[in-house]
Amino acid sequence: MPRTYSSPTRDEDARRTREAIVRASAKLFARDGYGKTTMADIAREAGVSVQTVHLAGPKAALLIAAFEVSFAGDEGRHGLSERPALVEIMARPSLDDALRGWLDYVARANDATASLVRAMTVAAETDEFAAAAVADLTMRRRADLGRAAQWLTSRGLLAEGDREQATDELNHLVGPETYAFFVTVSGWSPERYRAWLEDAVRARLARWNPGASSAGQASVLR
Known part of the structure; x- marks a missing residue:
C-alpha cells in the first residue's frame, strides 16, 4: 500500500x-x-x-463558491442555522434582540451577494452545472427558512399548522429577489430596505401569532 x-x-x-x-x-x-x-x-x-x-x-463552481463565501462566510452545504454567527443570534434570550440580529444578518448578506445572484441567474441559463447548483441553493434556502419558522414555533410565535405558509412567506420577504427589486431596480438604499424588511416581518408575525401569549407578543413586536 x-x-x-x-x-x-x-x-x-x-x-x-x-x-x-x-x-x-x-x-x-x-x-x-x-x-x-x-x-x-x-x-x-x-x-x-x-x-x-x-x-x-469549473467556472460555474467558482461562482457558487463565491456566493457561499460572500453570503455566509464559508463554503459548504451546511445550513445557516449551523453557522456560529446565527447560532449566537438565535440563542439570545430576548426575542426582540434575536429578531433584529437575524434581520441584520440577512440584510447584510443580501447586500453582499446581490450582484452575484444576478450572475448566477445568467449562468443558470446556459450552464447545466450552474442551473443545478442554483436549484440546490434555492432548496437549501427554503430549508433554512423552514428552520427559522420552527424557531418561531418553539418561541410560541407561530402555530404549528402555519409553519409551511410562514416558511414560504419568509422566503419571499427575505429572499435576494426581493432585495434586488427594492435596491437594484427601485433604487432604495440598503438602510431603507432594512427598515422595510423589519416592518414587513413584524407585520407578518402579528398575523401569524394571534394565539401567542401577550408577554411573548410584546417582547418580539414592540
Whole structure:
C-alpha cells in the first residue's frame, strides 16, 4: 500500500490559494458579470496561474463558491442555522434582540451577494452545472427558512399548522429577489430596505401569532 503524506504547510498553502481564487471570483463576477469574466481574469486577480484556477473547479463552481463565501462566510452545504454567527443570534434570550440580529444578518448578506445572484441567474441559463447548483441553493434556502419558522414555533410565535405558509412567506420577504427589486431596480438604499424588511416581518408575525401569549407578543413586536 502506498504511504499517504500530509503536510500542514502544504495544506495551509492550498487553503490560502483557494481562498484567493474564490475571493477574486467574487469580485470579478460581481463587477463584470458571469459572461465577461474568464478564468484568465480570475487567475490575474488572484495572482495564480490559469492552470491553478482550473484545478480549483469549473467556472460555474467558482461562482457558487463565491456566493457561499460572500453570503455566509464559508463554503459548504451546511445550513445557516449551523453557522456560529446565527447560532449566537438565535440563542439570545430576548426575542426582540434575536429578531433584529437575524434581520441584520440577512440584510447584510443580501447586500453582499446581490450582484452575484444576478450572475448566477445568467449562468443558470446556459450552464447545466450552474442551473443545478442554483436549484440546490434555492432548496437549501427554503430549508433554512423552514428552520427559522420552527424557531418561531418553539418561541410560541407561530402555530404549528402555519409553519409551511410562514416558511414560504419568509422566503419571499427575505429572499435576494426581493432585495434586488427594492435596491437594484427601485433604487432604495440598503438602510431603507432594512427598515422595510423589519416592518414587513413584524407585520407578518402579528398575523401569524394571534394565539401567542401577550408577554411573548410584546417582547418580539414592540
